Amino acid sequence: MQLTTIAARKVLTAVAMAAVALAVTWCGSVAFTTSPVPRAHAADANYQLIQEPEAGYSAIIGLINGAARSVHITMYELTDPAAVDALIDAHRRGVDTEVILDAASHGRDTNAEAFQELSDAGVDVKWAPNGVIYHQKTITVDDTTAAVGTGNLTPQYYSTSRDAWVLDTNSTDVAAITTTFDTDYTSAPSGRAPAATPAPHLIWSPTARPTFLQHIDQAAHSVDVTSEELKDRAVLSALDKAARRGVQCRIVLTDNPAWANAVAEVSAAGCSVHLLPATKTGLYMHEKILLTDNTTLIIGSQNLTTTSLIENRELSVALDTAIAPAVIAAVGSTFDADYAAASAQ
Secondary structure, eight states: OOHHHHHHHHHHHHHHHHHHHHHHHGGGSOTTOOSOOOOSEEEOSSEEEEEETTSOSHHHHHHHHTOSSEEEEEESOBOOHHHHHHHHHHHHTTOEEEEEEOOTTTHHHHHHHHHHHHHHTTOEEEEOOTTSOBOOEEEEETTTEEEEESSOBOGGGTTTEEEEEEEEOOHHHHHHHHHHHHHHHHOOOOSSOOOOOOOTTEEEETSOHHHHHHHHHTOSSEEEEEOSOBOOHHHHHHHHHHHHTTOEEEEEEEOOGGGHHHHHHHHHHTOEEEEEOOOSSSOEEOOOEEEETTTEEEEESOOBSHHHHHTSBEEEEEEETTTOHHHHHHHHHHHHHHHHHSEEO
């Protein structure tokens, strides 16, 4: 273990977390917007929302610290020393601790230090199969709770990244996430993510696109979207059709030339697109949600890109007001605040 490196990273983490605290407490709102403060938490029987950056990551790290029997993590990016330390501590107190880290794209470089630290400490950590992007962000504890996220464990972005985690205690969901983790952990590389274990409230990639399209196609009144990226041809077509049949279509993104053509297309069809400026200190739209008719919600790791929907390993939860009314209301409220704060196109 390189103690000087770890110490330096811990200082950076402390600074980042202090920035979150300052942003949230300054005048009772996030420093970079005058919109109402999104609700940091909302809870239903089996689903709890943790809204970032308002909530901070103490509850997420706390899941690892509180594990009694097992911790299984699949993570696209892991650079948070607090999370690494929590995993090492869990291993040392006898908790079954297993980690899958992305190795495709830039994952091997980003995750190299955390991988080495965990491996040196005896934690069972594996690289995801090379050639498949593992963009999933989940932490499953004691086979009873799974945190399904839109964000990564990267503290340099904690204070500015719009993200969310859903703490899922639905036993069917958790069992499917656990079984899929075991499959991913033990399968030999094949150039494609292994088949995931289905569950009614889970949407796995690489087979996610049909469900996303179905939600858009079935919308009767409204479609609200946030995503880091917007490029998938089939999703764009579905949004176009929804807007043209009179469904209110609202989209919030961070401004980026990479999806300027997509923004122009859906705007021409009747969608209202609001963009946040791309700055180092302002709110960055990293959250991925599809909220339809204010009654059904998809929230998780999938961006609206072809790669994300039909190639990567990804995971979102699919909720409705019958099982998660408080979560959906809170997500809708946050969307409204971000839509109001962003600039119309």
